[in-house]
Amino acid sequence: MNSFYTNTGPRQGVASWMLSTDHKKIGVMYLAALLSFFSIGTLIGVLMRLNLISPGTFMGAETYNRLFTMHGIIQIFLFIIPGIPVSFGNFFLPLLIGARDVAFPRINRLSWWLYLAGAGLMLSSLFFGGGALDTGWTFYAPYSIKTRTNVSMAVFAVFILGFSSILTGINFVTTIHRLRAPGMKWHRMPLFVWTLYATGWVQILATPVIAISLLLIILERFFGLGFFDPSKGGDPVLFEHMFWIYSHPAVYIMLLPAMGVISEVIPVFARKTIFGYKAVVYSALAIASVGYLVWGHHMFTSGMSDTSRVVFSFITFIVAVPSGIKVLNWVATLYKGSIKLDTPMLFALTFIFLFSIGGLTGLVIGALATNLHLHGTYFIVGHFHYVMFGGMGMSFLAALHYWFPKMFGRMYSERQAKIGWLVLFIGFNLLYFSMFVLGFNGMPRRYFDYPPQYFTGHLVSTIGSWVLATGLAIIFSNLIVALFRGPKAPDNPWGGKTLEWQVPSPPPHENFGDIPVITQGPYSFE
């Protein structure tokens, strides 16, 4: 079979990959890079948890501060934010809409290079200048202006990653507008495509803001301009505003494509069309637009007027509504479906469960009175790990198991994947649920040490981190073995109805012999 892997073009070896403009090759390279950074980030997380069962035994406080910062930066900027769009989006967007490639293949390659440059710069910031930074992933001023660690380089790396993100956004949005196959009307597009579309706009609109704020930090560090330094008449709260105006929409950059994946997986494994297609589509657009207006809820205790606080809290509750609609639609799709609990479905159901816990605890801290009690505690850490890892992470694993046969043309061991899932699920809840309890009892986040009454909670959480790491090891060893020794995958192992399942596994160069003509919706199960 003449798959895209065998089509090397005029170049050989590494160059045939790095210089390729094939969206599928770029997607596979992104996937490899993302998973490498994810494993580094996870390893750092496990080390942090190790410190917290016996503070000071394994590392000093300074090291701990650098570790939690690097954990956050690597997981967020190198894994979760680019995450699903650059890997599965790149690989499957053209396949799903019946196109041969994205609209700007060379810009696509440029965003991949920019991503690599940003990641390389980020990793070198660990070793040059003042070394790994210790500001936390939020770079809050004025500390980020004063610390001797290498903030400028890391921040510049995030700046470059931002450009990569904007270019990907422009590319995807244009592709969806211009390259749909004949008959692929807006309301016949698969839901994953819709979420990539909404995400694309968020990337284009929000990312310039963080680019500007990070440039201001660099200017302030090199030239001493006082934008955010109070001793020079600047305002640190201004930085917090600018940071969250980007970083809250960024939460939806992470989550919308994750929701898209779930909307693909659930109909296939319930053998039923999605319940309320249009409701799912418009709730994605609603999340993308209302998500811009809630950034202030990160700063309820930073000093802002009561009126702003009430308004931000209210909008925060509003933005929960479309997410609720989606959850209800997924559950309603399962109703009277012919459910098959294969690994992708297990991860998708886990997403619904964990994301619901993450979302509802988000409302707990979005309410003003409880926020005062819980702000800056482990409750927050528990909440966003349920949303980021329980949401985006589980969806990423669902996508990986769902599309693995198509991307690599191999099948993995279903049994080992399920064992891995079970271990991961147990570890996840041990690790992060205990954080809710710790935080509710007053354990502040980012602390290196704590009074003895918090020991039990930290112990349970650290044991959870070992179980979770074991689960991930089982899952990924399964996939790596399958990559080399797995049995050949059929073209359509799950019985999916979308276009990517109608081409061979792995897909040929340029995807389609003849561009298909679309006559019906994406989930037409009888």
Add this chain to the structure above:
Amino acid sequence: MKLLLLMLIAACFSMPVFLLPEAQGHEALPSGSSGASGDPGVNERVGQNIPLEAVFYDEQGHTTTLRQLFKRPVVLSLVYYSCDRECPLLLSAVAEAAGELKLKPGKDYSLITISFDPDDTPKTAREAKENYIKLAGGAFPADAWRFLTGTNENINRVLEAVGFTVKRDEIHGFSHPVALVVLSTEGKIIRYVYETEDNFFSSRKRVALQPFDLTLSIQDAAKGKTGFSIKRALAYCFPHEPKGREAFFNIMKISGAIIFFLIVSFFVYLLLSGRKTRNRQE
């Protein structure tokens, strides 16, 4: 494509800048020089000792060395007694937090407040003491919180040792950082504790300290174990006059409007141009 390549090359050339140790930027930043020079701020000196032989006046006007007052871990606050802004808020927060602690004042720790205004007298110190002891609650032993005044020379020795920079200003006496220093019995700096500000649902500004932070610091001080300050959002007491901020916000407005306009035109272009037909016939 050429343009993109040029951009990429330009970015590569600008990278070596970031490999430099950022000496230029840092030297210009406020560092902990003592006395009236430099910008107000804290340059943390965790692990170093403060001069316990420095001499101060107590509330009765008797001279005393710090050593005579350091019998147990000490929570030190540096303010001036005629301050009408942050200092009273900080001291009330100390009084309230001390009331909430399970640790016993006078047994597990002492509170010491030193004025960095050489014009303060034992009389003003006595008045301050009466106020705050009352606020801390009836059971608070008066001996466990000392209010000291001193000469310029001794004040500067202590400020220097804890890394505080304060600055006289015309509008309200002094601009100065607002933080507590927790010290061991030997005068070793264990940790800096910063206030958290919560003016939730209240127009009156209120400052609070986390009893958690204080307990942890005092327990560490008893063991002589130095720690790492977490709440680095340092509060300052200074008159704020937002000069020239308008220009900044105007730049933001204009650049924001331009970016938004570009994005909207992009969207309109996509809508009008419709689907690409050429690609399908290949």
